[in-house]
Amino acid sequence: MSIDREALLDLFNLIGEDPQGLAELIESFLEQAPLLLDEMQRAAESGDNAVLCRAAHTLKSTARDFGAKQLSVLCETLEKLSRQGLPDHAAAQVDVISATYILTERELGGCLADLKRGEWPG
Amino acid sequence: MNRAAPQTMPESRRHGSARVLIVDDHKTNLLKMSLAVKNLGHEAICKQDGPSALEELSRGNIDIVLLDIVMPDMSGFDVLQSMKSNANLRDIPVIVISSLDDDVDSVVRGIELGAEDFLPKDFNPVLLRARLGAGIEKKRLRDLELEYLRQVDRLTKAAAVLEAGNFNPSKLGIQEVSGRGDALGKLARVFLSMAQQVYERERAFRARIATLRGGFILLAVGALYGLLTPLSRLASFSDAHPWALSFWMNLLGSATLIGIALCRNRLRPVARKDWPYLIALGAIGSLAEVLLFWATANLPASTVAMILVMDNFLVFAFASTTGFETADFRRLFGVFLGVIAVGIIVLSGQRVSGGGNWVWYLAALAVPAVYAFYYVLTASRLPAYLDLFATWGIVMAISAVITFPIVWLTGDFARTGDFVSDPQLLFVVLIMAGIVTVGGVLTVILTKSTGSVFASQCSYAITFFGIAWSVLLLRESISLWNWVGLALMVLGLAIVGPRQEAELEPPAEFMDDASRA
DSSP states (O other), rough: OOOOOHHHHHHHHHHOHHHHHHHHHHHHHHHHHHHHHHHHHHHHTTOOOOOHHHHHHHHHHHHHTTTHHHHHHHHHHHHHHHTSOOOOHHHHHHHHHHHHHHHHHHHHHHHHHHHHHOOOOO | GGGSSSOOOOOOOOOOOOOEEOSSOOOHHHHHHHHHHHTTTTEEEHHHHHHHHHHHHHSSSOOEEOOOEEESOHHHHHHHHHTTTTTTTSSSSSEEOTTTTTOOHHHHHHHHOOOSSEEEEEEOOOHHHHHHHHHHHHHHHHHHHHHHHHHHHHHHHHHHHHHSSSSOGGSOOOHHTTSSSSSSHHHHHHHHHHHHHHHHHHHHHHHHHHHHHHHHHHHHHHHHHHHHHHHHHHHTTTTHHHHHHHHHHHHHHHHHHHHHHHHHTOOOOGGHHHHHHHHHHHHHHHHHHHHHOOOOOSOOEEEEHHHHHGGHHHHHHHHHTSSSSSSOOOHHHHHHHHHHHHHHHHHHHHHHHHHOOOHHHHHHHHHHHHHHHHHHHHOOOTTTTTTTHHHHOOOOOOOHHHHHHHHHHTGGGGHHHHHHHHHHHHEEEEEEHHHHHHHHHHHHHHHHHOOOHOEEEHHHHHHHHHHHHHHHHOOOOOOOHHHHHHHHHHHHHHHHHOOOOOOOOOHHHHHHHHHHH
């Protein structure tokens, strides 16, 4: 389990326990995260550590909101490393984050389906 | 993003509900925060970058800002800085959003730049409600304070304006302040009522002074012009021709007045558009004089003098139909008394002389009609750039020019020698020229300061003095009915009264303030 459903429930609680709102939020995350990953990839390849740092920062905090702990921790590490300059093996690190995201995406997709069927969060 | 799109303007800001501007470059964060803010009952306006956030703020209806720090191009710090350097945005509270775990420095910097508070990225609803509530409450208090200060400022300015000039206090736009229920409102109400009393008192006082001054000038004009009637009759005894008399009077008068204007260095070129007006004045003036001479040559001077008062009715008819002055019942009644008085005088005169000579009566009646038109013309549009002496000198010169060909054609110049050989006639013409000159200037002053209806009251005075002079100089007798008529005329004069004084408007820049308020 790479998704902490408790965190998703906090989010659900924050927006006034609105299942439709939560579904929209998850859809937004699933739409935006790949864009951030692309941005990180390009920045790592071109050596732009500032863009890499900012994108990692954004993905870190949104991933945390959606209970994707592992993804968030990896992004946090990359954000800290890229703050001073381009870290070693930056592109490889972005690849690891992308692979982790595939798992996150699959699980969040499952949550979304449950939500839409009305089977979760109850 | 759809759900976070800018909302419609708030029709009513319910208590506790605020317009919250959320600024974050990341769509998912923006959506999360707008849903959270709406969940608390507020209105959410979302912007994805600094410039569009500042544009939204400049529209002036945002209560509080939730501001992300990390944004491309224009960071949250930049937005904060430009808000704090703008007097209109300075007081809008800003809550910076930051992940406190690794960004303590940016939170500190945000607070130093003037942010009200901070919110961690993974905030919970309780925290959001507490932070937003505190910021909104602070904004409300500040708004109340600013409104109070603004109204104090208005009151202070209004006091300064009232001290500088005599303006109607109800026009100073402080009614809004006086509608307050607190001490400031009470102060404004007391101030307003005191200022209004002072204003009304001063206004009444000035109106009395205008009446008094107008009355003096009116008597002077009456005494002068009243002399004209018996003098023209005296001149007619010497067989002087009316047109020649008018020509010489106007020539002498205009020479004197233009001479005065030249000495005072006040003679200005007349604008082309004003010539027709001045020519009309000159033509009407000489026509009135000639008619007067004709009438006095054939009727008792005192009777002509009495008929002259008819012009009151006519001036009032002219001025009220053209809208120069207001016609109310009281003033109409005053004029009505004057007309009755003339009727009594004419009818009693007819009875004594056994009727006849209606042509001369008609000529005499035409004189006030011409004068009435003359007064209204003078009051309506005297060129402001022309000196009084210059204006009157030019008008008299025009009269002389107009009468000149008539005098020439009738061969009256041949009798010019009569003026020199007849010392009495020469003396009479000189005095009449002086009267027309000084009287004309005084009439303009009177008409300008009191309005044409009041000025036309000088025909009462002219009549009164005309009768008095006729009795003194020509030994004419006055019947009891004539005295009754005179009494009625005096009453009419008192009832019509001078024109209402126009209210001064407060300075324009102050009124701009008031309309903005």
